[in-house]
Amino acid sequence: MHLSLASPPWACYGLAVLRVQKLVFAWSRAFTLALFFDLKGARRTVPRTTCETYGRSARRRRYRGALVSVLEETVDTRIPLEEVELTIVSICEPVLNSLGFDCVHVEFNSGGEHGTLRMYMDHPDGVTLDDCAAVSRQLEAVLDVEDIIEDAYTLEVSSPGLERPLGRRSDFERFVGQQIMVTTRNAQDGQRRWNGALLGVTDDDVLMHVDGQTIPIPFANVKQANLKYEFGSQPPKQVSRGN
DSSP, rough: OOTTSSHHHHHHHHHHHHHHHHHHHHHHHHHHHHHHHHHHHHHHHHHOOOOEEEEEEEEEEEEETTTEEEEEEEEBBBBOHHHHHHHHHHHHHHHHTTOOOOOEEEEEEEEEESSEEEEEEOTTTOOOHHHHHHHHHHHHHHHHHHHHHSSSSEEEEEEEOSOBBBBBHHHHHHTTTTTEEEEEEEEEETEEEEEEEEEEEEEEEEEETTTTTEEEGGGGGGGEEEEETTTTTTOOOOOTTTT
């Protein structure tokens, strides 16, 4: 736009407003791109050497003087799984999450001519038989399309139950003080099965109280872990939806 000295005042005012709008638009676009690549770069630094469950939690942070809401990635490491189990988790967990359920643990046993795939899921309000049937249909459709398991197998979808599997670091943190059973991949002090009280979990070890001693079991050596239900003890209270 070209203005002469004879141009009316409102034309000069309009040109100034236009320039301000262009500056605001350019600044907003630059800010958005900077924030996007900042978050994208942060996600790339998250280690993925083991199977990890990613959750999103909203938080507020100050970014270049402005208070904005961003999504923060949280990592929940799983105990070491077989390659096929890692693939199954990466495919099935988003399906469970989209349906409102938590993927607790996955087990695949390929022994014999007919394998078994067990999927343990949970929900804050409990898991019903109808939930298991509905989720089973969804997972069967996805697994058939992906064709991960070549041989015949049976899919079993269930709640964690009384002897709940401990498949993630958060599970060990949640059930501190409970009696647990742990099976290790490699023998430790001459044995692979451990029974005792769960004391906690560090960056590297699961701590158990066994026969009056504190036994650290490397997290990377845990093959299977479950709560140990003792007859006569009070089971965890579950509230089924629909009641």
